[in-house]
Amino acid sequence: MTLLIGALTLGIILSLLALGVYISYRIFDIPDITVDGSLTFGAAVASVLLVKHGVNPLLATTAGFLAGALAGTVSGILQTRFHINSLLSGILVMTALYSVNLHVMGRSNIPFLGAATLSTYCEQLGAYIFSGSETNLWGWTVSSADLTMLLFMFALVSFIALLLWIFLRTDIGTAMRASGDNPQMVKALGGNVENYRIFGLAVSNGLVGLAGALWAQYQNFADVQMGIGMVVWGLASVIIGEALTGATGVGIAIIGTIIGSILFRQLVAIALSFGLNPNDLKLITAVFVFAALILPNMMSKLSVRKFQGDA
């Protein structure tokens, strides 16, 4: 049960990452590798603020969001003002961020030993709500700190998903979606496509930075390597979400992405508990995304062949 709660919490935290990837990949049709750097950047900034400066965890988490948004802004400026290929600009920013993260953190790993974080907050809150460090959940004994963390993350992600949904249905959010769909038309209707893209990537990477800040606090350390391969993780979540919901509207796509992230994390946890070598995790994730990318195409080819066979 503890394992399940842990996987659930992490899946919910990383659904913010998945929502960020949804914005860049689905709305703007960009595979944005900046994500690998901005996840760590958000975690690095938050952890330094927490451990070295003793900043309030909520403020430090917000700073993680802003750090990610900054990374996204730089990536967006490279793409629009300097006309650098979107894939390449992501690689540039991600690479640069590796050094930046090391500078921010001062070393490659920061443990949170005893610093006040959202985890310690949840521990205290959990002990207060469930009156004790352990509580009974449908016959299972679980740590009240873990349970509170799960509930807190669920509430936070729901709130952010709601904000995102509202934002994408405002005037500027609609224009942003359209600029990914048909930039020519948005220009003809007076929209500044370049600015929308910069802003969209800022929001996208802001969510990723936020995920990084929350993840670090959840696992009680930040590591300079924690972002590696996370864009593929986000893609897997988005793709699972779409397969489950057949996403047409924005709201359904957002919910699907969150469910996709949670489900994917559960699958990984189950695989790990059955003895999957953690070293193979990225390989399997990549193979999974590869399969998900080519399957729809192959299916349609198959059905065409079948159709021709019938005729």
Place this chain on the structure above:
Amino acid sequence: MSEHKSQLSVNRALVKLDNIYKTFHSGTVNEVRPMRGINLDIEEGAFVIVLGGNGSGKSTLLNAMAGSFPIDSGRIELDGHDVSKWPEHRRASLIGRVFQNPFSGTAPTMSILDNFSLAAKRGKFRGLSWAHSRHLQDELRDRIRELKMGLEDRLDCAIGSLSGGQRQALTLLMATWLKPRLLLLDEHTAALDPKSADQVIALTDEIVARERLTTLMVTHSMQQAINLGDRIVMMHKGNVLHDYNAAQKRRLRVDDLLSRFENVRRRELLDENAAELLRARYI
């Protein structure tokens, strides 16, 4: 009628093109010069038809006004502003556009309502207000009902699922949702089947007349050129070859236009023959 005419004559020029030059792929074998010192004034309320063969520069003329690319030299004045240096999205505050390709004017994966919520903010600041206001939905349903295409109950449909003719009619409605100072129509029926093309042309005529829009319409169809508008500009090799005002246009027949084109073609052939002759003699 005479009153209407005198009103037109006192109208100032809404659009002034002053000696516009544009060369693409300059200095390469692919060099094209679609604008070679174009001068053109368009009065407020005029409905101008632009004719010309392939590569005559007629679409380039529209795109230059809309700001799709920067011009090499010259000056574009629109509604009293020098817009020569304005980026495309800024000029959109004055200009409504419909493209030749029905896919260009709408965002395919978004709903009809989404698309019109964008059109309702053409050239205006886009902030955090709700895109689908109740007011917009009601007005949209009424205006789309007038199209008689049965789309008024499908506002949440993705616009990409509609036919080319439907999309082009909607694009026209979007371009004129907020009254533009200038409406640019770039062969907007060329990609449609004849029946849809007729519908879109009828709609164009109706909207332009009702809103008294200053309009520039590029077309390949001589019939459309004869039936619509009150002025014909014929382009050739990046310049204005003929310019017929309303009175001259009324006397024009399709055959006259065709013979004009035939003349142009003959002259081009002659040019080529002459060049051949010179080459044979001197090289």
